[in-house]
Amino acid sequence: MEGTITTEVFNREKAEATVKALRESFRSGKTKTYEWRASQLEGIAKLIKEKESDITEALKSDLAKPEMETYLHEISLAKSACLFALKNLKKWMKPEKVPASITTFPSSARIVSEPLGVILVISAWNYPFLLSIEPVIGAIVAGNTVVLKPSEIAPATSELFAKFLPEYVDSSCVKVVEGGVPETTALLEQKWDKIFYTGNGKVARIVMAAAAKHLTPVSLELGGKSPVLVDSDVNLKVAVKRIAVGKWGSNNGQACVAPDYIITTKSFAPQLVESLKITLERFYGKDPLESADLSRIVNLNHFKRLTDFLDDEKVSDKIVYGGQRNEKQLKISPTVLLDVPLDSLIMKDEIFGPLLPIVTVDKLEDSYEFINSVAANPLAAYIFTKNKKHEEEFINNVPAGGILVNDTILHLANPHLPFGGVGESGIGAYHGKFSFDAFSHKKAILSRGFSGEAKARYPPYTTGKQKILRGLINGSIVALFLALIGFPRD
Incomplete structure (x- = not known):
């Protein structure tokens, strides 16, 4: 297939030829038209509809992801992103009229959204369909050509893109490159007009260093230790269900916006722990390792990284629920830990798994300094409270990429909100119109006649x-x- 590049032959020369071909397609001007952009979005929407069972099977193979999660978190969100872009594309493409100033009178001014050119999207393994296709949708809707590099850690989904995407889009403008580090390295050696990377901070620094050689702009969607602050005045039954589904109902904790740890008061912690135990048993049964509603850990390396957290002598006696693991199945049960030491391994790095530490403080106001000292600028931060004063203090004192009050993770489903990090949790934002903007240059236009000298x-x-x-x-x-x-x- 024209849009598929096989890993056996992909090297630096192939990467250079791929970029050259895409640049020629972009310079032809066809990607700038409304008709081309709309037809590509329609093709992606058709792919999602016709290949839903294939997508579901790929995610089951890569992550043992429950079918319900696959539909809710990947297929439905990808479809919504596509249809939202189609609905608003003409409006987004129109020049934006802005006021002229007295110093340029008489004149008119406008802003034209111009496609950047040739885009590289490097996606992640934890939501391998959504986190691949949504940035591609953004690049297309803005009028660019694009290379998608799916994650090799989710090989079934990567293969799905390579096999099917060229059948539904213009393969002279949208290409898929499979492979691992060598292929990604070959791609990063090329000159792009923008690089969009989803993943971790370590690789993000490599991406930025490569981009800097060509002064290429980047969007980085990373992660961080997303805190959950729980006040004692909440509806505990509802709050705990929302925390649990946000943590364990999101890839078994393998999500960049999954709650990383809870902060609550010492006096309220026992009630919170007891409610978590009841809820988790209701969700996943007495033997959660046998539950069909929990994703597995993606691979053995990540499994061992998570069990190292649990086997740390500083926290091994802090487990109040769960802790079971099965290396052969790559499964770890939902695990709650209470009063873990702040210098333990689990509190130093993003967990990205089914372990949920609870940290206690004397009063909620003590939380803000702690959150910012543990990991400043998380991708998401959550607070459960009925107290408007506490809510405003949290919003004003926690510099997160996004904040959600009295729930978890749902903010990313609103296409009218930007989704992105700040500092260590990322650069730039996307979703909805923000995706269009992420892959566009805002060209300033000032027009004058020959009168009014x-x-x-x-x-x-x-x-x-x-x-x-x-x-x-x-x-x-x-x-x-x-x-x-x-x-x-x-």
């Missing part, structure tokens, strides 16, 4: 002209009038 702007510069120009800059209507009629004449 202000003689004061031209040499020779006299004292009188300087007064008029100062008046113009300060917004003086009198100065504008004098400039237009040619005063002063000296």
Whole structure:
């Protein structure tokens, strides 16, 4: 297939040829038209509809992801992103009229959204369908050509893209490159007009270093230790269900916005723990390792990384629920830990798995400094409270990529909100119109006719002209009038 590049032959020369071909397609101008963009979005929507069972099977193979999660978190969100873009594409493409200023009178001003050119999307393994296709949708809707590099850690989904995407989109403008580090390295050696990377901070630094050689702009969607602050005034039954589904109902904790740890008061912690135990048993049964509703850990390396957290002598006696594991099945049960030491391994790195530590404080106000000291700028931060004062304090004191009050993870489903990190949790944002903007250059246009000449702007510069120009800059209507009629004449 024209849009598929096999890993056996993909090297630096192939990467260079791929970029060259995409640049030629972009320069032809066809991707800039509304018709081309709309037809590609329609093709992707058709792919999602016709290949839903294939997508479900691929995610089951890669992550043992429950069918319900696959539909809710990947298929439905990808379909919604596509249809939302189709609905709003004409509006987004229209030039945006903006006010002109007195210093440029008479004139008109507008902003034109211009495609950047040739885009590289490097996606992640934890939501391998959604996190691949949604940035591609953004690149297409903005009028670009694009290479998708799916994650090799989710090989079934990667193969699905390579096999089917060229059948539904223009393969001269949208290509899939499979492979691992060598293929990604070959791609990063090329000059792109933008790189969109989803993953971890370590690889993000490699991506930024490669991009810097060509002054290529980047969007980085990373992660972090997303905190959950739980007040004692909440509806505990509802709050715990929402925390649990956000943690364990999201790839068994393998999600960049999954709750990483809870903070609550010492006095309220026992009630919270007891409610978590009841809820988790209701969700996943007495033997959660046998539950069909829990994803497995993606591979043995991540499994051992998570069990190292549990086997740390500082936390091994802090487990209050769960802790079971099965290496052969790559499964770890939902696990709750109470009062873990702040210098333990589990509190130093993003967990990205089914382990949920609870940290206790004397009063909620003590939480803000702690959150910012553990891992500043998380991708998401959550608070459960009925207290508006606590809510506002949390919003004002926690510099997260996004904040959700009285729930978890749902904010990313609103296409009118930007989704992205800040600092260690990422650069840039996307979703909805923000995806269109992420892959566009905002070109400033100022238009003037040949009337309305202000003689004061031209040499020779006299004292009188300087007064008029100062008046113009300060917004003086009198100065504008004098400039237009040619005063002063000296």
